[in-house]
Amino acid sequence: MLHNNDNLSNDHILCTLNNKTLNSNNQSYYFIITSNIMNDSRIDTETYRITQICLxxxxxxxxxxxxxxxxxxxxxxxxxxxxxxxxxxxxxxxxxxxxxxxxxxxxxxxxxxxxxxxxxxxxxxxxxxxxxxxxxxxxxxxxxxxxxxxxxxxxxxxxxxxxxxxxxxxxxxxxxxxxxxxxxxxxxxxxxxxxxxxxxxxxxxxxxxxxxxxxxxxxxxxxxxxxxxxxxxxxxxxxxxxxxxxxxxxxxxxxxxxxxxxxxxxxxxxxxxxxxxxxxxxxxxxxxxxxxxxxxxxxxxxxxxxxxxxxxxxTRPILDLLYQWREEMMDYYKNEHNLYIINHIINTNQQKDTKRNRNRNISIDT
CATH class of the missing domain: 1.20.1070 (Rhopdopsin 7-helix transmembrane proteins)
Structure with missing residues (x-):
């Protein structure tokens, strides 16, 4: 009876050791799979970022x-x-x-x-x-x-x-x-x-x-x-x-x-x-x-x-259009500048005439 109990205890110890060994192997295997998944997700993340940058x-x-x-x-x-x-x-x-x-x-x-x-x-x-x-x-x-x-x-x-x-x-x-x-x-x-x-x-x-x-x-x-x-x-x-x-x-x-x-x-x-x-x-x-x-x-x-x-x-047609647009804009601004100068001269002359007329009227009154 005691011999059978010893055998049972030994078998129990062996089963426990085997289970621990299997658990450790499963943990290491799970670690390997997890690391591979992490590596795959890292590659997908890089691909995803490259795609976003290109788009x-x-x-x-x-x-x-x-x-x-x-x-x-x-x-x-x-x-x-x-x-x-x-x-x-x-x-x-x-x-x-x-x-x-x-x-x-x-x-x-x-x-x-x-x-x-x-x-x-x-x-x-x-x-x-x-x-x-x-x-x-x-x-x-x-x-x-x-x-x-x-x-x-x-x-x-x-x-x-x-x-x-x-x-x-x-x-x-x-x-x-x-x-x-x-x-x-x-x-x-x-x-x-x-x-x-x-x-x-x-x-x-x-x-x-x-x-x-x-x-x-x-x-x-x-x-x-x-x-x-x-x-x-x-x-x-x-x-x-x-x-x-x-x-x-x-x-x-x-x-x-x-x-x-x-x-x-x-x-x-x-x-x-x-x-x-x-x-x-x-x-x-x-x-x-x-x-x-x-x-x-x-x-x-x-x-x-x-x-x-x-x-x-x-291309040559686009550059020709841009050059033509530039010339037209320059002509436009030149004309605007010339009109501004002419208006300025006319205004100054009008101011001088009004001032001269005012002085003349003052001299007549005196």
Whole structure:
């Protein structure tokens, strides 16, 4: 009986020691997991801060450019309404993305601003497409004016009407319909894998979910493809003038050199190329759930805004307008100064005359 009690006590001691060993191992394992989580959160915090800095820089750059555009009336006329609206919505997309980075993914305001950011980005793409279509309209209108007796004039009118209808359907309906499809057909928090779910913590409004892979990015790439098609049409149309000495192409050459079409054409090309490169990197970053590619995207996103404001501001047409504005302001201030001097001389002469007349009257009275 005593022997059995000794065995039981020994077994109890062994079980206690094993439990302590397991507890210590579990504590060390828990410490390792906790340290890894802390390291992961530290990386996410750094990524989050880099994203915020890049988006803030982009928003400030576009905002300065918009202020610059609205301050000078002639630059607004040079850019045209399509490019100005493009700038406005692109600046708003930076702001909406910056707001979504500051909100929790489960918050209702994050969902609202996320859809607003997607809408602003898609509207930006459609307005850039409209800018290229407006250039084609201008060239086709000039062709219609110079070829009034052409047999294809009726066909050209029909093509213009069809393009006009398709353009407004795309520009107005496409961003709204894409948002409605995303809301009605897809679950916001349905991801392809666990990596995509973790990547969503740092991707602002660009969640790697089905609505972005099946609706948002395909629409962006379709709009960019249409922009490249329009640019190719314009380029081929303009190349023909160098191989033809007809009076029509001489008029087209004069139109190209004396109007704002040339400047708008190059600005649209710059936007199309930079949009294509930036959003292709964004698609790869979301598809692979790569933090490194996300850093590349945010960096290119901010550099695009800086490149556009520098490259579009310091072009020859803009500098010519600024120089002309400076000369006009100098002439204005010179005229104002001359008028001030003339008025001052007239006032002093009038004062002298009144003083002389007063002295004369005093002398007569005496």
């Amino acid at each position: 803030s820089l982009s928003f400030c750059s576009t905002l300065l450019h918009i202020i610059f555009i609205f301050y000078f009336k002639r630059i607004r006329q040079l850019y045209g309404i399509c490019i100005i609206i493009h700038y406005l919505f692109y600046s708003l997309s930076y702001l909406m993305m910056l707001i979504t980075c500051s909100l929790s993914k489960m918050h209702i305001m994050h969902t609202i601003f996320r859809y607003l950011a997607d809408y602003c980005i898609l509207t930006t793409m459609t307005m850039n497409l409209k800018s290229t279509i407006v250039i084609i309209y201008s060239l086709m209108n000039q062709q219609q004016i110079t070829n009034l007796w052409c047999k294809n004039n009726i066909c050209l009118k029909n093509v213009k009407t069809l393009c006009y209808i398709i353009e407004h359907i795309i520009i107005i309906g496409l961003p709204i319909s894409s948002i409605l499809l995303s809301v009605l057909l897809f679950d916001t928090y349905e991801y392809n894998s666990v990596d995509h779910k973790e990547f969503a913590e740092i991707s602002c409004n660009l969640l790697p979910n089905h609505e972005h892979f099946y609706v948002f990015f395909p629409i962006i790439f379709i709009l960019l493809l249409l922009q490249f098609i329009c640019i190719i049409i314009i380029t081929k149309y303009l190349i023909k003038q160098y191989h033809n000495t007809d009076n029509h192409y001489n008029i087209m050459d004069t139109l190209w050199k004396t109007t704002n079409i040339n400047t708008r054409y190059w600005i649209t090309i710059k936007f199309t190329i930079t949009h294509s490169f930036v959003w292709f990197i964004a698609f790869l970053a979301l598809l692979q759930a790569s933090i490194a590619l996300w850093h590349v995207f945010t960096l290119l996103f901010s550099l695009q805004a800086i490149y556009i404001i520098v490259n579009c501001t310091f």
